[in-house]
Amino acid sequence: MEAPWLLITDGSHNEKQYLYNISDNRYHRLNGFPEFHDMKVLASAYGWLVLVNPKTDYTYIWNPISMAKIDIGQLNIHDAYIFEKCVMSKPPSEPDCRLVFYTITGGHQAFLQLVDDDNIIHKYLPDDTYRDVMLMAVVSFRGTLYGFLHPGCRFVTIDFDNETVEFRPILKLVDQQPWDMPWPNREWALYWDDHMIESPCGQELLLVRKMFLCQFSPDKFDFRVFRLDVERKEYVELDSIGDRAIFISHCGGGFCCDTGIFRRNCIYYTVKQGMSRSAYVYDFNYRSTTLLLPCSAARLTLSANYWVERRVLEI
Numbered sequence: 001m002e003a004p005w006l007l008i009t010d011g012s013h014n015e016k017q018y019l020y021n022i023s024d025n026r027y028h029r030l031n032g033f034p035e036f037h038d039m040k041v042l043a044s045a046y047g048w049l050v051l052v053n054p055k056t057d058y059t060y061i062w063n064p065i066s067m068a069k070i071d072i073g074q075l076n077i078h079d080a081y082i083f084e085k086c087v088m089s090k091p092p093s094e095p096d097c098r099l100v101f102y103t104i105t106g107g108h109q110a111f112l113q114l115v116d117d118d119n120i121i122h123k124y125l126p127d128d129t130y131r132d133v134m135l136m137a138v139v140s141f142r143g144t145l146y147g148f149l150h151p152g153c154r155f156v157t158i159d160f161d162n163e164t165v166e167f168r169p170i171l172k173l174v175d176q177q178p179w180d181m182p183w184p185n186r187e188w189a190l191y192w193d194d195h196m197i198e199s200p201c202g203q204e205l206l207l208v209r210k211m212f213l214c215q216f217s218p219d220k221f222d223f224r225v226f227r228l229d230v231e232r233k234e235y236v237e238l239d240s241i242g243d244r245a246i247f248i249s250h251c252g253g254g255f256c257c258d259t260g261i262f263r264r265n266c267i268y269y270t271v272k273q274g275m276s277r278s279a280y281v282y283d284f285n286y287r288s289t290t291l292l293l294p295c296s297a298a299r300l301t302l303s304a305n306y307w308v309e310r311r312v313l314e315i
Contacts, residue, residue, distance in 0.1 A: 020294035042086035044308035139196035197254040270305040
């Protein structure tokens with residue numbers, strides 16, 4: 001898998017777009033797709049982008065290569081403008097594609113299903129049992145949607161059935177208890193973001209935990225990475241990710257790939273729109289962070305950075 005592009009949108013209406021190539025440390029300005037105007041990117045998968053207008057709640061799925069578009073319309077979910085991520089179970093051009101919208105801080109989620117009948121969209125809400133459950137991370141892996149829930153730090157499968165959604169606990173093989181993780185024990189951690197992504201080999205999942213440290217800590221962020229074995233229902237914390245690099249965005253998806261000429265054993269990450277036009281590189285060897293300025297033309301308060309699939313856009 002090639003390293004993803006860093007998509008940079010800039011301007012009062014996102015009318016300027018750039019692609020940053022981490023392999024040669026260069027950025028290229030795109031011709032200016034109107035599809036990005038006033039939109040933010042929630043997902044990049046299967047060659048498609050999921051975009052939402054945070055002011056109007058208008059949402060669609062778009063393929064920049066074929067220019068095909070699937071109009072979802074308004075999600076009509078309270079506070080839908082704060083959605084930051086979306087996971088698709090399969091390419092949206094295939095029947096029965098399921099989508100999960102959520103925030104990385106939990107508490108807001110929406111569930112949609114695209115049916116091969118004039119692209120009818122069914123909107124689901126969780127069963128009342130799960131109204132107070134926060135969905136912290138979601139991934140589509142081998143045809144199954146996996147979720148990570150709080151409270152309890154539990155792993156579940158996400159199943160759509162009878163116009164509702166069920167979070168089915170995954171039970172450990174050894175004692176048939178829910179497969180969970182202990183509470184983060186990093187000192188001075190105020191809160192954290194969790195990201196579940198597929199490894200380059202396609203045989204395992206990784207849970208990447210970005211921890212926000214208190215102001216008295218010399219470092220602003222710390223990271224933990226866990227390898228998840230969904231067959232054995234086990235996890236192990238990694239001291240190193242080896243000859244790989246991880247890419248995560250505040251909005252949009254995450255990626256993991258074998259390193260080429262860019263830095264190994266590192267996490268490349270972006271922050272919330274308006275907080276910085278830079279990207280950052282966390283080095284596992286030294287447990288330190290360095291700054292990366294991918295596009296000097298972008299402005300601080302009007303730009304946003306998203307890691308997107310290599311195949312989704314062309315220079």
